[in-house]
Amino acid sequence: MMKASIVRLIVTTALATALPGQLFAQSGNGPADSAEVSADGVQDIVVTAQRRGESLQKVPIAVAAISGDSLVRSGISDVGSLPAVAPGLIMTMSRASVTPYLRGVGTQSGDIGGSGAVAIYVDGVNYAAPAAGLFALNNVERIEVIKGPQGTLFGRNATGGLIHIITRDPSFTPVLEANLGYGNYKTVTGSAYASTGLTDKLAVDLSVYGSHQGDGFGTNLVTGEDAYFRREIALRSKLLWKPADGTKLTLAGDYSNNHNDAGQVKTIAPGTRAIGGVPQRGSIYDTQINLPTKVRAPQWGVSLKIEQDLGAMALTSLSAFRYVKSRANFDQDVTPAPVIDAVFAEATDTFQQEITLGGSLDWLDYTGGVFYMNSSAKSLPIQIRSAALGAQRLDRFVNQGLSSYAVFAQGTAKITPSTRLTMGARYTIDKITVAGRDVAAGGNTAVTPGTNIRSANQDDSYKVPTWRVAIDQDLADGIMVYGSYSRGYKSAQYASQSFTAPPVRPEKMDAFEVGLKSSLFDRQLQLNLSAFHYNYRDIQLIIVQVGTPVIINAAGAKIKGLDFESTWVPRFANNHFTLRAAASFLDGHYTSFQNAPFYSPNPAGGLIVTRGDATGFDTIRSPKFSANVTADYKIPSSIGEFAVGATYFHSSRFNFDPDGHSVQRAYDLLTAQLTYTEPSERWWLRAWGKNLTKTKYYVSWTSQSLGDSIVPGAPRTYGVTIGYKM
Numbered sequence: 086m087m088k089a090s091i092v093r094l095i096v097t098t099a100l101a102t103a104l105p106g107q108l109f110a111q112s113g114n115g116p117a118d119s120a121e122v123s124a125d126g127v128q129d130i131v132v133t134a135q136r137r138g139e140s141l142q143k144v145p146i147a148v149a150a151i152s153g154d155s156l157v158r159s160g161i162s163d164v165g166s167l168p169a170v171a172p173g174l175i176m177t178m179s180r181a182s183v184t185p186y187l188r189g190v191g192t193q194s195g196d197i198g199g200s201g202a203v204a205i206y207v208d209g210v211n212y213a214a215p216a217a218g219l220f221a222l223n224n225v226e227r228i229e230v231i232k233g234p235q236g237t238l239f240g241r242n243a244t245g246g247l248i249h250i251i252t253r254d255p256s257f258t259p260v261l262e263a264n265l266g267y268g269n270y271k272t273v274t275g276s277a278y279a280s281t282g283l284t285d286k287l288a289v290d291l292s293v294y295g296s297h298q299g300d301g302f303g304t305n306l307v308t309g310e311d312a313y314f315r316r317e318i319a320l321r322s323k324l325l326w327k328p329a330d331g332t333k334l335t336l337a338g339d340y341s342n343n344h345n346d347a348g349q350v351k352t353i354a355p356g357t358r359a360i361g362g363v364p365q366r367g368s369i370y371d372t373q374i375n376l377p378t379k380v381r382a383p384q385w386g387v388s389l390k391i392e393q394d395l396g397a398m399a400l401t402s403l404s405a406f407r408y409v410k411s412r413a414n415f416d417q418d419v420t421p422a423p424v425i426d427a428v429f430a431e432a433t434d435t436f437q438q439e440i441t442l443g444g445s446l447d448w449l450d451y452t453g454g455v456f457y458m459n460s461s462a463k464s465l466p467i468q469i470r471s472a473a474l475g476a477q478r479l480d481r482f483v484n485q486g487l488s489s490y491a492v493f494a495q496g497t498a499k500i501t502p503s504t505r506l507t508m509g510a511r512y513t514i515d516k517i518t519v520a521g522r523d524v525a526a527g528g529n530t531a532v533t534p535g536t537n538i539r540s541a542n543q544d545d546s547y548k549v550p551t552w553r554v555a556i557d558q559d560l561a562d563g564i565m566v567y568g569s570y571s572r573g574y575k576s577a578q579y580a581s582q583s584f585t586a587p588p589v590r591p592e593k594m595d596a597f598e599v600g601l602k603s604s605l606f607d608r609q610l611q612l613n614l615s616a617f618h619y620n621y622r623d624i625q626l627i628i629v630q631v632g633t634p635v636i637i638n639a640a641g642a643k644i645k646g647l648d649f650e651s652t653w654v655p656r657f658a659n660n661h662f663t664l665r666a667a668a669s670f671l672d673g674h675y676t677s678f679q680n681a682p683f684y685s686p687n688p689a690g691g692l693i694v695t696r697g698d699a700t701g702f703d704t705i706r707s708p709k710f711s712a713n714v715t716a717d718y719k720i721p722s723s724i725g726e727f728a729v730g731a732t733y734f735h736s737s738r739f740n741f742d743p744d745g746h747s748v749q750r751a752y753d754l755l756t757a758q759l760t761y762t763e764p765s766e767r768w769w770l771r772a773w774g775k776n777l778t779k780t781k782y783y784v785s786w787t788s789q790s791l792g793d794s795i796v797p798g799a800p801r802t803y804g805v806t807i808g809y810k811m
Contacts, residue, residue: 125660126608127652133249134231135495135507136238136452137443142602145507145557145567147615147648149174149230149667153253156222158717159732160756160775162274163221164205165347165784167248169734169754171230172711173648173669174248177741178348178785178796182215182411188232188617189644189673189707190245190594192575193627194636195348197431197462198485198519199578202592202625204235204243207250208337208388209403211240213460214433216382216411219348220341221319223276224292226251232648233617234573234594236551237495237509240439240456244573244594244621254335255290255325257282261811268804270314271299286327294319302800303370305350305378307421312372313797316344331394342383348785349380349413351794353420354747359792362690363420369781369797374416375423384409398444408434412465418791423472425791430465453494460487464581468526475530479538483521483581490514495553503559507569510552515576515591518544521584541585549574549591563604571596575625580636589636595620611652619644619673626705626743628682628694628789639743640677642704646670661719668712673704675743684746684788691792699743708739725764731757741786747793752782767810774803 130141130150141150149171151161161167165176165183175186182195185203192202195215205212212218222228229249236242263277273296280290295318301311319341326334352372353365366373388405410432418424441454463484471477495509522540525532532538555569575592600615624639647670654663675681681699684692717730734754741747758773776799785796 126654126656127604127611130227132227132229133251134229135497136441137450142563142565142604142611142613144602145505145555145565145569145600147232147598147600147613147617149232149650151228151230153225153227155665155715156225156228158730158758159715160758160773161222164219164248164250167228167230168711168736169732169756170667170713170715172667172713172734173232173646173671174230175706175708175736175739176784177706178219182217182348183219184215185218185245185248186706187230187246188619188646188669189642189671189704190619190621191706192625193705194578194580194625196578196581196636197433197464197483198460198487198517198581200241200243200487200576202243202245202575204239204241204247205250206239206247208252209240209249209390209439210386210388210405210407211435211437211458212407213241213435213458214384214407214409214462216431216433217384217407217409219343219345219382221294221296221317222250223294223319224252224278224321226253232615233569233596233598234551234553234571236571236573237493237511237553238452240437240458240491241489242491242511242513242549242551242574242576244575244592252292252321252323253278253280253290255282255288255323256280257285257288259811260290262809264806264808266804266806268802270302270802272802272804273297273299274806288325290323292319292321301346301370302797303352303368303372306367306371306373307375308377310378312346312350312378313370313799314344314346318342333392335390335392336388337390338385338387340383340385342381344380345382346378346380346413347796349415350374350378351416351419351785351787351796354786354793354795357686357793358690359420359794360418360424360687360689360691360790361420361422363422363792369795370800372419373421374419375421376414376416376426378414380411380413382409382411382413397446398442401441401443403439403441404437406434406436408432410465417789419794420792423470425469425471425474425477427470428468430467431462432465433460433462435460448499449496451494451496454492456489456491456493458487458489461485462581466524467581470526470528475528478526478529479523480526481521481523481581483519483584485579485581486516486518487576488516489576505557507553507555507557509554510550513549513551513574514546515549516544516546517577517579517588519579519581519584519588521581539585543579543584543587545577545588547577547591563608565602566600567602568599569597571598578625578636580627583635586635589625589638590623592625593622607656609654609656611650613648613650615648617644617646617648637680639675639681639699640679642673642675642678644671644673644704644707646672658718661721663715663717665715666712668710669708670710671707672709673707675699675702675704678702678743681743682788683744684742684793687790691790692788694790697744702743702745703740705740705743708737711736723764726762726766728760728762729758730760731755741783742788747786747788749783749786752780753778754780754782769808769810771806771808772804773806774801775799776801777803 302313386407443452493511557567573594678699
């Protein structure tokens with residue numbers, strides 16, 4: 086009943102904003118109508134980093150924009166693979182969720198009720214729950230990785246930046262696309278996209294995706310089950326209605342069920358011993374957990390966007406409801422013994438409503454609006470069991486709530502014909518709550534089963550202003566420089582595993598950036614540079630002791646760096662050759678961190694955890710250098726077109742923990758593919774390979790008193806895909 090009422094509220098709230106008039110070609114709140122503008126040389130990508138459609142080269146913000154075609158050519162099929170095309174971005178896995186880091190700024194915790202320092206959006210809708218962030222990239226028009234604090238225009242404040250995934254809108258012209266693939270590890274994938282006009286005012290589309298990895302990358306050496314696999318089904322549909330000139334409504338719905346054990350299943354880190362002296366056995370893709378692998382993360386959502394032209398301005402309403410539920414077995418000690426096991430069963434529902442008003446005058450482009458989000462995250466419960474520690478046998482019931490209100494405005498004024506000044510501000514009120522209790526389960530040796538061991542009911546609120554100031558200057562045709570100062574904020578939060586503790590304080594970020602954007606040699610070369618300096622305060626970090634995560638505030642850090650992006654389409658190759666290169670140089674260190682966790686090996690197995698001073702140490706997940714190069718070459722012929730492409734990615738070493746105990750060594754990834762398209766351009770065949778050099782690397786490393794555990798990145802995968810397009 087509650088979910089049905091919320092869906093009715095979405096429709097009622099959004100319809101209240103509809104007014105007659107002429108709709109702007111590109112609204113101030115949504116994706117641009119077209120991702121790319123065709124031209125010889127480098128194509129001009131239209132982005133919405135400032136909540137209106139603009140050329141990437143005109144936006145005074147560091148943005149990595151990747152079209153859907155580029156994702157395919159680079160072998161990027163899910164959110165977790167994005168770092169290969171966006172240097173400076175790191176995706177780590179935690180409890181079947183993905184936690185992004187961008188320019189060294191991110192969130193360690195995948196706890197329910199938390200918010201990310203790097204936010205994830207799909208079509209303007211914030212995917213707030215950590216378990217909602219890991220999904221396949223099907224039906225994607227483009228992705229915008231917006232770097233730096235987001236403290237003005239986007240719904241939830243974020244200190245590190247955001248990842249905005251824009252999916253395709255329905256077409257009135259019939260479209261049908263489908264593909265089917267098979268790869269090693271008995272992996273079958275398939276997707277289909279269909280769209281058509283139902284009337285001259287109504288169009289609909291449907292996207293379907295499925296993936297089934299029959300064999301895991303490794304084996305559970307205790308149970309004999311597969312380990313490290315991915316199986317997923319996803320559906321998405323949009324209904325586009327233009328009832329009158331100037332009015333546009335888009336109703337969208339999606340459902341997915343992710344059965345991915347990465348983040349839940351872990352392996353003892355090579356060269357270490359877990360509690361009890363258990364060493365790593367087998368390959369890094371094998372595990373020794375005593376629990377059977379059971380992971381499910383279904384989610385669904387519905388949204389309604391109404392865009393209305395009011396003549397000199399446009400009014401947009403975006404209403405959305407999302408629900409995600411995850412359930413997984415989690416062996417916290419990663420050994421064959423039942424030292425500490427848990428079943429995490431969690432659910433989060435989120436409602437958001439945003440209304441924006443935007444327009445343009447001769448001298449000013451402006452956007453303003455209001456935003457509301459309500460989120461409830463609860464355990465169903467979390468079942469913690471231990472054969473060795475009887476007092477740890479308990480059921481944990483936790484409900485975390487969030488109510489967020491914000492008002493915001495931003496404008497870009499033309500000071501001179503070649504100079505523009507941007508100023509924006511946002512005022513946010515966040516109210517957070519937690520209600521939790523631990524109940525003794527059967528076999529608890531400390532108290533009678535059914536006894537309330539501890540309970541807490543807490544709430545807090547925060548009122549925070551954030552802002553952005555930027556100035557950009559055209560130096561010549563196709564060359565622009567800019568400078569900006571931004572304040573970002575990440576909400577305070579409680580920890581579901583230590584709900585009696587006070588919340589960690591909000592993070593705050595002051596970011597200073599200068600940049601250059603240029604299109605050179607008659608659009609044959611696009612070259613963008615940005616240099617930045619971050620003052621980062623009250624960083625929220627997590628330590629784990631005897632299986633219990635505790636979130637703490639590090640005092641502060643300074644992060645500085647340089648981003649470089651280029652695209653070259655030489656005219657002598659008749660636009661058949663494209664070379665893309667990007668790099669990130671990063672230097673981050675803690676300016677004050679007195680209570681940092683320090684880990685040292687315990688001779689009996691596991692780790693000894695102490696507290697120390699990490700001032701001056703490198704910030705976590707901050708590689709000094711990362712880069713990618715993608716080359717594509719098309720070869721037309723009388724029997725069809727052949728296209729060959731390859732993407733190379735490099736990351737230097739970085740630390741997973743502040744004390745440098747857990748280290749990811751430098752690594753390289755190579756992806757390549759060969760595609761044949763027959764002359765009518767309806768059928769195509771692609772042979773592809775990922776991680777061709779069989780590089781071994783980690784997407785997560787957890788240090789705790791029970792020992793060191795890792796989640797490996799995918800090994801070499803390869804296969805063939807056949808596709809049809811009408």
